[in-house]
Amino acid sequence: MKKLSARRRHPLAAVVVLLLALAATGGLYAAFAPAGKAQADDTAQSLAIDEGKKLYSVGCASCHGSGGQGTTDGPSLVGVGSAAVDFQVGTGRMPAQQPGAQVPKKKVIYNQAQIDQLAAYVASLGAGPITPKQSQVDPSGADVAKGGDLFRTNCAQCHNFTGKGGALTDGKYAPDLEGVSPKHIYEAMQTGPQSMPSFPDSTMPEQEKKDIIAYIKTVNGDDSASPGGLSLGGLGPVSEGLFGWIFGLGGLIAIAVWVAAHTAKAKKS
Amino acid sequence: MSSQEISEEGLPAEQDTAHGAVKVADDPFADPGLPAHRPRIQDIDERAAKRSERTVALMFTLSMLATIGFIASYVIFPVDKIVFIWPFGHVSALNFSLGLTLGLALFLIGAGAVHWARTLMSDVEVADDRHPIEATPEVKAKVLADFADGARESAIGRRKLIRNTMFGALALVPLSGVVLLRDLGPLPEKKLRNTLWAKGKQLVNMNTMEPLRPEDVVVGSLTFAMPEGLEEDAHDFQNQIAKAALMIVRIEPDDIKDKQSREWAHEGIVAFSKICTHVGCPISLYEQQTHHVLCPCHQSTFDLSDGARVIFGPAGHPLPQLRIGVNSEGNLEALGDFAEPVGPAFWERG
Numbered sequence: 080m081k082k083l084s085a086r087r088r089h090p091l092a093a094v095v096v097l098l099l100a101l102a103a104t105g106g107l108y109a110a111f112a113p114a115g116k117a118q119a120d121d122t123a124q125s126l127a128i129d130e131g132k133k134l135y136s137v138g139c140a141s142c143h144g145s146g147g148q149g150t151t152d153g154p155s156l157v158g159v160g161s162a163a164v165d166f167q168v169g170t171g172r173m174p175a176q177q178p179g180a181q182v183p184k185k186k187v188i189y190n191q192a193q194i195d196q197l198a199a200y201v202a203s204l205g206a207g208p209i210t211p212k213q214s215q216v217d218p219s220g221a222d223v224a225k226g227g228d229l230f231r232t233n234c235a236q237c238h239n240f241t242g243k244g245g246a247l248t249d250g251k252y253a254p255d256l257e258g259v260s261p262k263h264i265y266e267a268m269q270t271g272p273q274s275m276p277s278f279p280d281s282t283m284p285e286q287e288k289k290d291i292i293a294y295i296k297t298v299n300g301d302d303s304a305s306p307g308g309l310s311l312g313g314l315g316p317v318s319e320g321l322f323g324w325i326f327g328l329g330g331l332i333a334i335a336v337w338v339a340a341h342t343a344k345a346k347k348s
Numbered sequence: 349m350s351s352q353e354i355s356e357e358g359l360p361a362e363q364d365t366a367h368g369a370v371k372v373a374d375d376p377f378a379d380p381g382l383p384a385h386r387p388r389i390q391d392i393d394e395r396a397a398k399r400s401e402r403t404v405a406l407m408f409t410l411s412m413l414a415t416i417g418f419i420a421s422y423v424i425f426p427v428d429k430i431v432f433i434w435p436f437g438h439v440s441a442l443n444f445s446l447g448l449t450l451g452l453a454l455f456l457i458g459a460g461a462v463h464w465a466r467t468l469m470s471d472v473e474v475a476d477d478r479h480p481i482e483a484t485p486e487v488k489a490k491v492l493a494d495f496a497d498g499a500r501e502s503a504i505g506r507r508k509l510i511r512n513t514m515f516g517a518l519a520l521v522p523l524s525g526v527v528l529l530r531d532l533g534p535l536p537e538k539k540l541r542n543t544l545w546a547k548g549k550q551l552v553n554m555n556t557m558e559p560l561r562p563e564d565v566v567v568g569s570l571t572f573a574m575p576e577g578l579e580e581d582a583h584d585f586q587n588q589i590a591k592a593a594l595m596i597v598r599i600e601p602d603d604i605k606d607k608q609s610r611e612w613a614h615e616g617i618v619a620f621s622k623i624c625t626h627v628g629c630p631i632s633l634y635e636q637q638t639h640h641v642l643c644p645c646h647q648s649t650f651d652l653s654d655g656a657r658v659i660f661g662p663a664g665h666p667l668p669q670l671r672i673g674v675n676s677e678g679n680l681e682a683l684g685d686f687a688e689p690v691g692p693a694f695w696e697r698g
Contacts, residue, residue: 276570
């Protein structure tokens with residue numbers, strides 16, 4: 080201290096003090112400024128919308144129009160809601176690879192943060208179904224039997240009675256529901272992607288959607304039992320009949336031929 | 349003239365019997381007879397025969413064990429026990445063991461019988477000649493004579509009253525069987541023409557069992573409805589819902605091409621019968637982008653935006669549309685029954 084005070088009249092003392100003051104101010108600003116910014120919630124939301132708009136302009140605008148108004152190549156996104164974006168982009172259906180009867184599920188291009196930003200932007204175009212929270216889609220504790228009842232009334236006509244999927248017209252099809260996450264099943268019911276009609280909360284309440292998810296996960300999950308053994312795709316009598324005729328009857332014919340081809344005589348001719 | 353000449357020329361020259369005669373074999377289709385019989389090891393070696401006997405007995409014994417196994421697995425395994433068996437995956441222990449043991453039991457009986465027949469039963473070839481089916485002339489003459497005797501003794505040709513009444517009685521008896529066919533169930537009467545829908549019946553959402561409100565039904569959604577007052581545990585529920593099942597979709601009113609369909613709808617909410625008009629399958633494979641409904645049985649396709657017109661497949665009629673409106677409570681209600689019979693056509697449908 081003695082040394083420092085002895086040099087207080089040094090010609091450079093003022094410069095040192097100024098530098099220290101600047102460093103302190105800068106440090107304090109750096110420490111507090113971001114925290115202050117994060118507290119403003121709507122700012123973060125508008126940031127996500129801005130980021131989403133950038134992603135949209137690059138990946139989506141060529142088909143859906145620069146403002147989501149739709150073009151001849153893609154439908155309008157006004158009012159589809161964030162749930163539709165989360166489903167379409169989150170399952171890899173969007174961005175679409177090529178035009179065709181149906182846009183199939185494929186590798187997901189964006190990460191979840193980017194999908195959320197895109198969803199925020201599209202949701203800002205017009206009100207629509209909102210991406211569900213984890214608690215809304217969690218099937219634990221749901222009524223599986225009721226879900227089966229609802230599934231057979233509302234879904235089984237296209238997706239088959241255990242959700243194995245099936246054919247529609249002109250090359251369109253209802254996809255297999257195996258391995259689809261509860262959130263995406265929920266969003267599909269809520270928004271009605273592509274050919275699928277929607278099942279809004281007004282006609283199918285949230286709890287019923289949970290029951291349906293629980294049913295799908297019970298009969299078409301990774302560890303679902305197949306009491307009869309080889310399920311042959313679970314497609315019903317067509318694949319089972321084909322298997323029976325070809326392998327069942329074919330096996331019997333093969334045994335008959337084998338028996339007749341092996342003579343029982345002592346001296347083979 | 350000339351054609352006759354040509355045809356004369358075209359014919360081969362008359363066969364000269366003395367010159368070109370072909371030597372005919374005594375019998376060109378002589379029976380070559382059976383090949384020489386060749387014995388089996390079991391016919392020669394008694395030890396081999398014993399071995400075959402033991403093999404057959406072993407198969408029959410194993411079949412017995414498999415049957416006992418079948419009964420045992422039926423008793424032992426609970427119906428919901430799931431086990432992992434490669435390569436079948438997670439299967440029901442009961443189904444798997446029942447199928448395996450019963451399959452073995454039946455297969456081993458067959459395999460034992462085949463092995464028995466091939467190795468131990470006689471395999472000497474035997475020829476069995478055909479015999480004429482016709483009776484001998486003596487038998488035929490005897491039968492005809494007996495018949496003539498009988499006809500004369502009964503005097504059927506002389507007493508015509510008896511003959512004719514007998515024919516009448518024999519002709520009428522089968523009618524009793526025809527009359528009994530009337531017992532094949534009551535006639536359907538008007539059941540095929542009517543459903544439970546009637547004026548003022550509210551549309552009940554089959555998911556929530558609550559009356560449907562127009563604002564619940566959004567464009568692109570699909571909902572199923574049944575008539576108010578129908579209980580799921582009612583004894584005739586299945587009979588009634590099989591006719592009254594309804595699918596509700598909403599289409600922008602401007603997109604509905606059929607004028608009557610638009611008038612029968614409520615603000616674009618159209619209610620169509622869910623029963624295919626071909627053979628009555630429940631159809632609801634609704635594609636919301638095209639408004640087409642596909643029947644999964646025979647691919648009949650209906651356009652709901654055009655009065656459910658048939659655009660593909662074997663169905664003969666459009667799906668009947670139910671006329672709907674809104675009652676004072678703001679719920680959707682029927683404005684009457686279907687205007688035509690639902691489901692497949694029938695003879696008297698008209």
